Amino acid sequence: MERNKQIANRLNEVLLNGLWIANTNYKLQIESITWQQATHKIGTLNTIASLTFHINYYLAGLINVFQGGGLDIRDQYSFDLPPIASETDWKRLKDEFLANSELFIREVENLKDSKLDEPFVDEKYGTYLRNIEGVIEHSYYHLGQISLIKKMIIEKDK
Template sequence: MANSNILADRLREVFLNGTWIANTNYKDQLVSLDWHVAITELYSFNTIAALAQHIHYYVAGVKNVFAHGKLEISDVYSFDFPEIKSQQDWDRFLNLFWQDCEDLALYVERLTDEELEKDFVNPMYGDFKRNIDAMIEHSYYHLGQIVLIKKGLKVI
């Protein structure tokens, strides 16, 4: 299997359908979650909605690199997004999240091994493979937080 296919499968696994690493994925944790729970604060932790939107920010930003060749995101804005005020807002966000995750996986699986080794926009960011791997690791980190917050809110 090509390296790009392996990375695309790993993206789908963490976001859409996998259970191998964490025995769960974002879609499994969020798809049936009521919006009230998603925005409920537990201690001083980020909310589930904030963590999901944070990860989506990076998915959409990297997807934009593939679509338009531009990196237009910045860590400083990675927690700035519209407030979720209804189930409709939450469902709209989730649908966009799932679609962007699948779109990103489709872009990634089209890469050749040579393209995976090319600079990601700027040499200071490393190559495409490193950035995709980092996104997967970052996503698992926050997925673990979501699972723990759900347990703290007793909704698992």
Template sequence: MKRTKQIADRFREVVLNGKWVANTNYKDQLHDLDWIQATTKIEPFNTIAALTFHINYYIGGVLNVLEGGALEIKDKYSFDCPQMQSQGDWQLLKNSLWTNAEKYASLVERLPDEILDEVFVDKKYGNYLRNLEGMIEHAYYHLGQITLLKKMLN
């Protein structure tokens, strides 16, 4: 199996459908939360909605690069979650995450393995492998936070 296919499958595991590493994933954790729970602030932590926005923001930014665009995301905007006013707003954010995650994984699995050692956007970011694996690690980090916040809400 191609390495890029393996990376894409690992990414899908954390966001969409896996149980192997954390025995859960974003889809499992977020499916039964309503917008009130998702936006409930437990001091001093971020809300579940903010963490969902944050991970989707980074996926979208790297997705843009994989689609041939520039890396336009900025850390300082990564928690600028729009205010949720309804269940529909929350559902839109979740749907955006699912859509972006699947597009991202599909593009990653189509990459040639040789690209993994190439510079990602700029030398300061390292190579593709570092960034693709970093996205998985980043996703698991915030999945753990979401899982704990969800337990605290219940």
């Protein structure tokens, strides 16, 4: 199997359909909670909504590069979640996240194998492969947080 397909499969696992590494994925976690749970603040922890926005922010920024645009995202804005005040707001964020997840996976799947070894935008950012693997690792890191926060919220609601 080509590297692009292998990496796309790993992205699919963490974002949409996998159970192998974490026994869950973003789609399973975010589709099964209400907007109140998604925005529930526990101490100084990020909310599930803010973590969902955070990963989506990076997916959208990298998709833009894959489609010929510039790297316009900045870390300082990656948690600038617009207010979530209703189920409609939460559904909008979830839908955008899931659509960007599917699109990002397709973009990676369609990359030529040689592209993976090319510099990503600028040599200081490493290669396409390094950045895509970074998305996988970053996504699992925050997926773990989401899973724990969700358990804390559900325990509190019992």
